[in-house]
Amino acid sequence: MSYARQMLDSYQSTLGVDAALLAAAIDAISDCVQACIADTDADLSEQDVTEMVRCIRLCLDCADICAATGGVISRTAGYDAQVARPLLLACVAICKSCGDECERHAHMYEHCRVCAEACRRCEQACRELADAMK
Amino acid sequence: MSYARQMLDSYQSTLGVDAALLAAAIDAISDCVQACIADTDADLSEQDVTEMVRCIRLCLDCADICAATGGVISRTAGYDAQVARPLLLACVAICKSCGDECERHAHMYEHCRVCAEACRRCEQACRELADAMK
Amino acid sequence: MSYARQMLDSYQSTLGVDAALLAAAIDAISDCVQACIADTDADLSEQDVTEMVRCIRLCLDCADICAATGGVISRTAGYDAQVARPLLLACVAICKSCGDECERHAHMYEHCRVCAEACRRCEQACRELADAMK
Amino acid sequence: MSYARQMLDSYQSTLGVDAALLAAAIDAISDCVQACIADTDADLSEQDVTEMVRCIRLCLDCADICAATGGVISRTAGYDAQVARPLLLACVAICKSCGDECERHAHMYEHCRVCAEACRRCEQACRELADAMK
Numbered sequence: 349m350s351y352a353r354q355m356l357d358s359y360q361s362t363l364g365v366d367a368a369l370l371a372a373a374i375d376a377i378s379d380c381v382q383a384c385i386a387d388t389d390a391d392l393s394e395q396d397v398t399e400m401v402r403c404i405r406l407c408l409d410c411a412d413i414c415a416a417t418g419g420v421i422s423r424t425a426g427y428d429a430q431v432a433r434p435l436l437l438a439c440v441a442i443c444k445s446c447g448d449e450c451e452r453h454a455h456m457y458e459h460c461r462v463c464a465e466a467c468r469r470c471e472q473a474c475r476e477l478a479d480a481m482k
Numbered sequence: 483m484s485y486a487r488q489m490l491d492s493y494q495s496t497l498g499v500d501a502a503l504l505a506a507a508i509d510a511i512s513d514c515v516q517a518c519i520a521d522t523d524a525d526l527s528e529q530d531v532t533e534m535v536r537c538i539r540l541c542l543d544c545a546d547i548c549a550a551t552g553g554v555i556s557r558t559a560g561y562d563a564q565v566a567r568p569l570l571l572a573c574v575a576i577c578k579s580c581g582d583e584c585e586r587h588a589h590m591y592e593h594c595r596v597c598a599e600a601c602r603r604c605e606q607a608c609r610e611l612a613d614a615m616k
Numbered sequence: 617m618s619y620a621r622q623m624l625d626s627y628q629s630t631l632g633v634d635a636a637l638l639a640a641a642i643d644a645i646s647d648c649v650q651a652c653i654a655d656t657d658a659d660l661s662e663q664d665v666t667e668m669v670r671c672i673r674l675c676l677d678c679a680d681i682c683a684a685t686g687g688v689i690s691r692t693a694g695y696d697a698q699v700a701r702p703l704l705l706a707c708v709a710i711c712k713s714c715g716d717e718c719e720r721h722a723h724m725y726e727h728c729r730v731c732a733e734a735c736r737r738c739e740q741a742c743r744e745l746a747d748a749m750k
Numbered sequence: 751m752s753y754a755r756q757m758l759d760s761y762q763s764t765l766g767v768d769a770a771l772l773a774a775a776i777d778a779i780s781d782c783v784q785a786c787i788a789d790t791d792a793d794l795s796e797q798d799v800t801e802m803v804r805c806i807r808l809c810l811d812c813a814d815i816c817a818a819t820g821g822v823i824s825r826t827a828g829y830d831a832q833v834a835r836p837l838l839l840a841c842v843a844i845c846k847s848c849g850d851e852c853e854r855h856a857h858m859y860e861h862c863r864v865c866a867e868a869c870r871r872c873e874q875a876c877r878e879l880a881d882a883m884k
Contacts, residue, residue: 350647350650351647351650351651351654351730351734352650352654354730355650355651355654355655355658355727355730355731356654357726358658358725358726358727358729358730359658359661359662359725359726359727374650378646378649378650379618379619381646382618382619382620382623382642382646382686382690383619383623385686385687385690385691386619386620386623386624386690387623388691388810389690389691389692389693389807390623390626390627392693392803392806392807393627393693394627397799397800397803398799398800401794401799402560404794404806405557405559405560405791405794406560408553408557408790409553409554409557409560409565412549412550412553412554413550413554413565413569415546415550415683416546416547416549416550416551417550418650418653419542419543419546419653420543420546420547422650422653422654422657423539423542423543423653423656423657424657425539425657425660425661426536426539426540426543428575428576428579430575430579431543431547431572431575431576431579432572434568434569434571434572434575435547435568435569435572437568438565438566438568438569438572441562441564441565441568442562442565445562445564445565457626457627458625458626458627459623459626459627461626462619462622462623462626463623466619484781484784485781485784485785485788485864485868486784486788488864489784489785489788489789489792489861489864489865490788491860492792492859492860492861492863492864493792493795493796493859493860493861508784512780512783512784513752513753515780516752516753516754516757516776516780516820516824517753517757519820519821519824519825520753520754520757520758520824521757522676522825523673523824523825523826523827524757524760524761526669526672526673526827527761527827528761531665531666531669532665532666535660535665538660538672539657539660542656549817552784552787553787556784556787556788556791557787557790557791558791559791559794559795591760591761592759592760592761593757593760593761595760596753596756596757596760597757600753670828673825673827673828674828676821676825677821677822677825677828677833680817680818680821680822681818681822681833681837683814683818684814684815684817684818687810687811687814688811688814688815691807691810691811693807694804694807694808694811696843696844696847698843698847699811699815699840699843699844699847700840702836702837702839702840702843703815703836703837703840705836706833706834706836706837706840709830709832709833709836710830710833713830713832713833
């Protein structure tokens, strides 16, 4: 069981959404931050860096937005849909773009294939959470 | 002239929005991050911490969302309105909530008055940038 | 296998340290960030918030330092011991302090027990990595 | 007067260091985060990205470490020299490396000249603060 899930189970909070769904989103976000930071570095190590510029920029945006989203949805007691929903939508949008771009390089670079997978899972988990918050 | 403005003036980018508007948003966001981090600590130093819990949570969300938004809008070359707009809207919404809550304490605590001011300026600057991106 | 490990295995880098050790540190750091953010929120939800102020401050420092350390050690290609070692030492020190404080509350609050465990694992993993970098 | 200084002046804290010195460090750190994020994007926009790879990596490390250091030293109430000093030393070291690398490109790229200046000021301010904490 992830730390996110253990933490959610450990205290009373006015959660309003299913704990399993929320923990899955926090975990997927955390993985996506890891993958995007590492993929940026891997892209910078390739010979044709120029080809990877768009991928690097998207990974940087994705890591920043995911980290902020993870923080906000982890503070379960103060959910405000007016904040959390557009943030989750931004997260879904950047994970989609970043995942698409990484997938374009997936046949050449294993690191982009792995990062694309992390982005897809994160996109899906954030979309489900955003839907549940409606 | 702020570093943000100097940096924007120093290289060719497919900006798409007015550099003065963008630099103002980056500066206001940077100030708001500073103010919210410091206000969290100041709130924790007050005797009636229990009264400040909501203010602390909002400041934590506000600092996280502002930091991510500042990063994304600073990477001017890759603007994607589908990402930047909901992110700016989340930023406007949290700055509004955090500014309102800080203002409630402004008569008692100078640190909340200062933080409310930083949130208001950031809300305004991000709203103007979001409008300009339409 | 964690994303950190998959990413490390996916590209050639001038790593200089054992990949298993590095991946373990990145994973432990990632977990510790999650746990500290959640523990801050859980602490703020307790009735005796005043008692938890020191715990909250340490969790905030711990989350910030761990996040930065995770980023730096994930960019494996450019290791500079003059940067990475003091950073890892700061990470070890804050994980020790935060873990100690969380443990003081562990008998009362399950969330502090879980967070203490995440801090201990992170402290250990960062110490081992710092030692390997000597 | 910067928000950092206004915040420091607004509440009683067991500061232990001169407020002007601390505010100067927080401001310089905040500027350096801005400059390094923008310089990363500017570097990625240059034709010879390959030449800029080391500069990009150093800017990414510098932004991460500065952001964490800014957070920790802004939470003035809980200073722990065992944490703050190695963190400030890591910050000084990365600002030195990043400033040196940016300076190498300063004659060609105005954005690197500006970023080098921000790094130098941050290095100096953090060194002075670290010395004052001894």
